[in-house]
Amino acid sequence: MQATRIVVIGAGAAGLVASRELERRGHDVTVLESRRAVGGRIRTHRFGSVQPGPLVELGAMRIPGAHERTMALIRELGLGSRLRPFLTLFSDDRTFVHTAVGHVQVRDAPPVLVQQLRSRLPAADHREDTVRFAAWLAASATATAPADFAHAMSDDVLRELLTFVDGIDVRPYLGTRWSGGVDLNTFFTDHSRAAMQHGGRLLSFFADMAAETSLPLSRLTGGMDQIAHRLAAGLRGDILVGHEVVGIDVHARGVRLIVRNGAEVTVMECDAVVCTVPFSVLRHIALRGLHPDKLELIHDMAYWPGTKIALLCREPFWQRDGIMGGASFTGGVVRQTYYPPVEHDPVHGAALLASYSIGTDAQVLDDMDPATRTSVVLDELSAIHPQLSRPGMVREVVTRSWGQDRWSHGAAAARWGKDPGTCEDERLLAARPEGRLLFAGEHCSSYPAWIEGAVESAREVVRHIRLPAAARAGRIG
Ligand SMILES: Cc1cc2nc3c(=O)[nH]c(=O)nc-3n(C[C@H](O)[C@H](O)[C@H](O)COP(=O)(O)OP(=O)(O)OC[C@H]3O[C@@H](n4cnc5c(N)ncnc54)[C@H](O)[C@@H]3O)c2cc1C
Known part of the structure; x- marks a missing residue:
């Protein structure tokens, strides 16, 4: 697809990274953002x-x-x-963890968690290391998974896990952070292939959880919103805040956007549009010219x-x-x-x-x-x-x-618990361009619910847009 002037909808991480990459490739970019500030779900x-x-x-x-x-x-x-x-969670041994016997400090938790696991699976006969490892994993899962995912840590899954872990020397992953702690992330990095063979069910559940409790994790002193502010400050083109896209019409020559800014409604004819609006919001926007399977996903994505x-x-x-x-x-x-x-x-x-x-x-x-x-x-x-x-x-x-936020209608696309093949099919369909309407955002990525996903999708989307010959020769606008 060739284009020079591109409109990006959304000034979250995906929209800002896509804009930066497009400008680097010589395109003129205008960003439309419904909120009064940039950053989206970086707040x-x-x-x-x-x-x-x-x-x-x-x-x-x-x-x-x-x-x-x-x-x-x-x-x-x-x-x-x-x-x-x-x-x-579990980084500081004075913090608390909720157990069957009430709140205990992390430093006192290992024997309690092991006892808790043994009472759940009384007949299970496994190595001591295996039980300690699985007890910690079960506690991490309970701490990070929402209640409706508690079934993911059902007794069946625990048994499956214990059998899997029994075949592995887990000693290198035990006690690396404090007495009793478990280095889950290294474990899943080292054994993801085996876990996958053992059953995608295990892997899809643990991969995200491991990322959440894994070390090293970083933060930005002074606030994560510096990422958005630096990205925005580096753009040449306009970022029009308070501009809400209320209609998108894909046609043969480009994309028509209906944009509301306060009481004013305007129509914009665009060469190409990169839409980073979460599908939870997009499904409430008037859409024309999109394929039925795409519309179905926009409406159904969890x-x-x-x-x-x-x-x-x-x-x-x-x-x-x-x-x-x-x-x-x-x-x-x-x-x-x-x-x-x-x-x-x-x-x-x-x-x-x-x-x-x-x-x-x-x-x-x-x-x-x-x-x-x-x-x-x-x-x-x-x-x-x-x-x-x-x-x-x-x-x-x-x-x-974030569920009640008008511009997000949710914290993140929920692919947790689906098998890897289904996740990839959904990602490909979410990211598939519709004519000159392209899609990016965490929901179009292989890292939903992470900034990483927004960045991945933004980098991916710019690959679909080429400069026309005139522009490549330096004759843009
Ligand atoms: C509570 C919470 C915790 C999180 N924790 C982490 C974490 O620790 N680490 C991590 O990496 N990620 C985390 N994430 C995920 C991360 O914040 C997101 O994946 C990422 O910021 C999404 O970027 P995006 O550009 O895809 O979407 P968004 O940031 O949502 O950007 C979309 C933009 O589009 C705008 N928009 C919506 N509708 C319209 C419209 N009609 N017209 C114009 N503009 C519109 C929105 O206002 C928004 O600015 C967390 C998210 C939440 C909610």
């Missing part, structure tokens, strides 16, 4: 106006070391010196809700308990609680990511009115952090429900 919330001050990531917050495109992008943008280790509730606390009280970062698996409706680093004068308070949930767990919180939601979260979290009940400890509460 850093800053409490107060003092900088540096307390901040919390309401969207993307960590980058797995294996996500090479994202790491390379960060370095290209001059942000490499701002990368810091991201401490996650999305997970995802909700984060953050608190501005008077002080980082958790540090007095020895928690210097990482996350607790709190169970209940709170699910995961993260302790962001305090890299500013603590007089301005400290941010606590009180609750991070996805899927049905997020839906439970979304269905509550804001006051009930706040009190439920505070009550639940006070069981492990009684300091939260002290007068004046919580100064501010901020909630971001």
Whole structure:
């Protein structure tokens, strides 16, 4: 496909990376973004106006070391010196994990988790190492998977897993991070082929989970939104914020867009369009000229809700308990609680990511009115952090429900649990161009729910667009 002037819909990671790559190849790009700001699902919330001050990531917050495109992008943008280790679930042994006997600190968890597993599968006769490994894996899965995925860790899957693990020397993966901990990510990297042969069911479930709890993970000091801001600042073309695309018509010569900016509605005729709008939003836009199978996928693609509730606390009280970062698996409706680093004068308070949930767990919180939601979260979290009940400890509460967000209608495309072949078929169809309408975004990638996916899809989409001969000869516009 040849084009010079290209419109990109969406100024999230995919739209901004695609725009950057297209401009590098000599195209003129205009970005249309419905929100008033760039970044999409990369959203850093800053409490107060003092900088540096307390901040919390309401969207993307960590980058797995294996996500090479994202790491390379960060370095290209001059942000490499701002990368810091991201401490996650089970990273800090003073954080808490929810078990059958209540909340225990991670350092005390291994025997409890092993006992929990043995009581689930009393007849199972496996090596001690195998049981310890599987106990940790089951705990990680319970902590990261939404409740409707609990069945993925059914007794059948556990038995399958134990048998699989029995055939492997798991000692190199045990105890590398703290006594009792398990290096899940290295294990899945080393044994993905075997796990695949053993059953795609195991692999599809564990791959994402391993990425979430794997080390190294990185964060950006000063906020993940620097990625979007640096990308935006580097573009030559316009980024028109507050411009919502409400209609897309694919025809023989290009693509017609209906764009609303406040009360004003305009029609734009475009050589080519790169659409990074999540399908959960796209299905509410008037679409013409697309093939029925594509329309079907746009309407049917599953999305997970995802909700984060953050608190501005008077002080980082958790540090007095020895928690210097990482996350607790709190169970209940709170699910995961993260302790962001305090890299500013603590007089301005400290941010606590009180609750991070996805899927049905997020839906439970979304269905509550804001006051009930706040009190439920505070009550639940006070069981492990009684300091939260002290007068004046919580100064501010901020909630971001991505499921209820008009421009996302979900946190991420949900391919978890599908077999690898089905995932790839869905990806190919999602990314398939329709005439001069091209598609990018995490939902079109092999890393859904990650920035890596947005970047991968953006790099992929620009390969479909070539400059016409005149432009290659330097005669563009
Ligand atoms: C809670 C949460 C936690 C996450 N954690 C991580 C993490 O730790 N690490 C990680 O790598 N990834 C994480 N992700 C995923 C990551 O944020 C996304 O995969 C990535 O940012 C998606 O980028 P995108 O460009 O595909 O989509 P988006 O960022 O959604 O960009 C699409 C853009 O299109 C705009 N738009 C929508 N409709 C229209 C319209 N009609 N007209 C014009 N513009 C429109 C939107 O406003 C948006 O800006 C997380 C996501 C969430 C929600």
